Amino acid sequence: MRSGVRRREFLKMSGAAALAGVAASAMTGCAFPVSAEEWRAQARMSQVGFLPGSDKAATVQWPQGSREAARVFAVHRMSGGKVMEGAPTMARADAISGDRVQVADFSAVREPGKYRLEVEHGHPVEFAVEEDGYRHALWSAVRGYYGQRCGCHVDLGGGYAHPPCHLHDAFDASSGRAGKFVNHGGWHDAGDYGRYVVNSGISTGTLLWAWELYGGVLHSLRLQIPESGGAVPDFLAEVRWNLNWMLSMQDTDGGVWQKLTSREFCGFVMPQDDPLEIYVIGSGEPPYKVATATADFAAVMAIAARVYRAHDAKFAERCLQAAERAWTWAMAHPDALFVKNPKGVSTGTYGDAHDGDELNWASAELWRTTGEARYEEALLKKMPGMLKIGVPDWGNVASMAWWTYVLAERGGRPRVVEQIQQATLATADALVARSGENGYGQTLAVADYVWGSNGVAGNQGLLLMIADQFHRQGKYRDAAVANVGYLLGRNCFGVSWVTQVGTNPFQHPHHRPSVADGIAAPWPGLLSGGPNRHPGDPTAKQVPQQAPMRMWVDKWQAYSMNEIAINWNAPLVFVLAGALA
Numbered sequence: 001m002r003s004g005v006r007r008r009e010f011l012k013m014s015g016a017a018a019l020a021g022v023a024a025s026a027m028t029g030c031a032f033p034v035s036a037e038e039w040r041a042q043a044r045m046s047q048v049g050f051l052p053g054s055d056k057a058a059t060v061q062w063p064q065g066s067r068e069a070a071r072v073f074a075v076h077r078m079s080g081g082k083v084m085e086g087a088p089t090m091a092r093a094d095a096i097s098g099d100r101v102q103v104a105d106f107s108a109v110r111e112p113g114k115y116r117l118e119v120e121h122g123h124p125v126e127f128a129v130e131e132d133g134y135r136h137a138l139w140s141a142v143r144g145y146y147g148q149r150c151g152c153h154v155d156l157g158g159g160y161a162h163p164p165c166h167l168h169d170a171f172d173a174s175s176g177r178a179g180k181f182v183n184h185g186g187w188h189d190a191g192d193y194g195r196y197v198v199n200s201g202i203s204t205g206t207l208l209w210a211w212e213l214y215g216g217v218l219h220s221l222r223l224q225i226p227e228s229g230g231a232v233p234d235f236l237a238e239v240r241w242n243l244n245w246m247l248s249m250q251d252t253d254g255g256v257w258q259k260l261t262s263r264e265f266c267g268f269v270m271p272q273d274d275p276l277e278i279y280v281i282g283s284g285e286p287p288y289k290v291a292t293a294t295a296d297f298a299a300v301m302a303i304a305a306r307v308y309r310a311h312d313a314k315f316a317e318r319c320l321q322a323a324e325r326a327w328t329w330a331m332a333h334p335d336a337l338f339v340k341n342p343k344g345v346s347t348g349t350y351g352d353a354h355d356g357d358e359l360n361w362a363s364a365e366l367w368r369t370t371g372e373a374r375y376e377e378a379l380l381k382k383m384p385g386m387l388k389i390g391v392p393d394w395g396n397v398a399s400m401a402w403w404t405y406v407l408a409e410r411g412g413r414p415r416v417v418e419q420i421q422q423a424t425l426a427t428a429d430a431l432v433a434r435s436g437e438n439g440y441g442q443t444l445a446v447a448d449y450v451w452g453s454n455g456v457a458g459n460q461g462l463l464l465m466i467a468d469q470f471h472r473q474g475k476y477r478d479a480a481v482a483n484v485g486y487l488l489g490r491n492c493f494g495v496s497w498v499t500q501v502g503t504n505p506f507q508h509p510h511h512r513p514s515v516a517d518g519i520a521a522p523w524p525g526l527l528s529g530g531p532n533r534h535p536g537d538p539t540a541k542q543v544p545q546q547a548p549m550r551m552w553v554d555k556w557q558a559y560s561m562n563e564i565a566i567n568w569n570a571p572l573v574f575v576l577a578g579a580l581a
Ligand code: 9MR
Pocket: 190, 191, 192, 265, 347, 348, 559, 563
């Protein structure tokens, strides 16, 4: 068997490499003996395989201190037979990971099937090329939202279940109201049980955008949720669950409160065992509701009005009216900000001193839905002379406003459309260039390694997918898909950052149900926040200062590195759906 011979050759060579390694470490005075096994390279790649037509690459990662390099790699069919041989790129130091890396590109392998990559001096890795390759990951990531549902019985199967939770709610004084509040569910934000309108806004908006662009892929998802089999497609039924909660957060005057949480975070208990009272929390001073939350709400409800029209017309109409009232309120209260928590409250802030981007997003989505001139005027009045397009996140939705203006079926003003497209392509080109420079083929710069860096990788992927809408060139889509590959295994840890997805998924999210349920494996389909250098988290602080990609640890206590959140899953869903479309 030819491949068997190759394997033995590789092993012999890595034995020699190991000796060289011991010699090298003796010379540098750093006395760690390395076994032949440890001294071999790892090939890091997507653990959910590849689509036939997309780029395929692995990063050959050498152990710290190694001077080795592989001269050749080969791809074999699992059923036997070499399908290609190639030379990896020159070994070099990768600043983002601190690793000595090479890249093995096997994009030429296009035929669906099961394969094995063998890199000289490296551990062999198996992978698949499949038309439907990312479907399970997509299914899992969407179903992750069902697992986050609050206020109802949840059962994902496999023991991942809980009875209705958080049923006793009231108005906090900071909301300007008093008395009981009726809980309408929603999704738990993250590893905590809070529900925050700002973060719900970008998450739900991103999911609905995925539907508008890639509905063909999402329509057929069978999610095994309580609504399955009903009149509305599963994906839209899941999103409607959160929209209904968002609707409940709107006051009679049109304004929307910031959040629905306990006053402080509860312990690591199951949601039904959370002993704390839940409160509607506002800014603590008139008008109590918040412009960022209200404008995000308006944007999302305007999208919902478009999306649900064909499936649930009554609901769509309700969303549109809610959006219009929210827009009117937000435009009238641009100074109603939520920058820090009111006294006595210490749950997540999602504080934001700038609401111009949220107001623009609301205007743009309402214009796209209704075609009314007042919305377009409000938006274009705010258009800067030099438009820069950035990567969206919960605190900055400016790009969403501009993109929806271009994506609108009714057609915007040609000069404005052109300018937005050019600015988007400029940002996308810079990201593509970076993915070519980074050792693991992803688009993150040093400065992108913030709390939720995996969400940044996802949203950079989203930006690239939007660029692909504007200018269909393989490179934008390939770079977006490469970011998903980074999240699903092609990283310095060789870990899939989505629970229960891939061959080596991470195990210990900062996620209360995963810790409290007594089941070893975490709840499925959830994306870790990922590497960053947040100073405040005691567990994260124990990770020694290293290259940005290495600043992560799989410990549930490390909330700044390993929490999960609905706004990080959303761009993952978006890019996976886009990749499959
Ligand atoms: O669990 C909380 C998490 O969702 C938040 O992101 C984080 C920061 O706001 O705070 C929580 O984490 C706390 C943890 O549960 C217990 N130790 C203190 C942490 C910070 O307040």
